[in-house]
Amino acid sequence: MSTSPAKKSKTTMKIGTHSGTFHADESLAVYMLRLLPRFADAEIVRSRDQAVLEECDVIVDVTGQYDGVKFFDHHQREFTDTFSADFHTRLSSAGLVYKHFGKEIIAEVCGLDDDAEALDTLYLRVYKNFVEAIDANDNGVDAYPTDISPKFKPHGITLPSLVSQLNPFWTEPSDDDALMQRFLIASDLMGTAFKRHVESQGKSWLPAKQFVQKAFADRFQYDNEGRIIVFDDFVPWKEHLFEVERDAGMVGKVLYVLYSDGKGWRIQAVPEAPTSFQSRKALPEAWRGARDEKLDAICGIDGSVFVHVAGFIGGNKTRQGALDMAKLALAL
Structure with missing residues (x-):
């Protein structure tokens, strides 16, 4: 899904996010938006210039604003939103985009537009099993009490850590073009894992229930x-x-x-x-x-x-x- 931001038409949709070092949450948020037909060919704009960002159709992880329509940032002091009252994890930009577009994304990936019950089931399940961990990571929430010592170090193989490692080393070029290319790789990494997870739930796990019911009977x-x-x-x-x-x-x-x-x-x-x-x-x-x-x-x-x-x-x-x-x- 990676595209270069060069030479887009005036009618092309624009997705804005912050420039500089990138993270797992906005990498995933951008990819999720681009799973929707109206954003599939969107230009990605990475900037911290408010005037530049205002020209975008949707903005994630920057500007300190959240309205669920155009702005999807979670950094403002007063922001405390969770996915629902049943969750305690504060949303990141990934969780915000998923909260507002998740059912539409699942319908698009799995072809379940007319199955409201299945969409409701998958919408909650994908958040619990995938997106919430990204929200927690970005907000500094540990999965376990800090007084428990792990038997090995898992940090090098998690998706957020892999995204972090895609940022340029101090010995590598870190201009805007270099960062854009690396961000696109990070977004594809996060998005490929996310899409495959959605497919596994909607095309494998969910249809299996009827076979389990019959075998049980x-x-x-x-x-x-x-x-x-x-x-x-x-x-x-x-x-x-x-x-x-x-x-x-x-x-x-x-x-x-x-x-x-x-x-x-x-x-x-x-x-x-x-x-x-x-x-x-x-x-x-x-x-x-x-x-x-x-x-x-x-x-x-x-x-x-x-x-x-x-x-x-x-x-x-x-x-x-x-x-x-x-x-x-x-x-x-």
């Missing part, structure tokens, strides 16, 4: 207590399964999920929570770390491929073999 054909569900192909099932169980008043009932990995079949233990590494019922201790013929001999099921040493996942060459492993694991 069909589960008693594999186990009379409904503890096994089966998918013909992999779908992102974890969060949906917890929601489907909750809606049915049966939280914790499903213990194993089976699906094809394209070559064979996997058996996965359902975690205690969607992001937990602890399983409701891990695969048997005796199977863990074993592979192929050795695993066949231990569990007595042909075609066994492996069981992870932590017991949360295993594999078999066939659907029936994976199902037999799941049924036996329930009995042990």
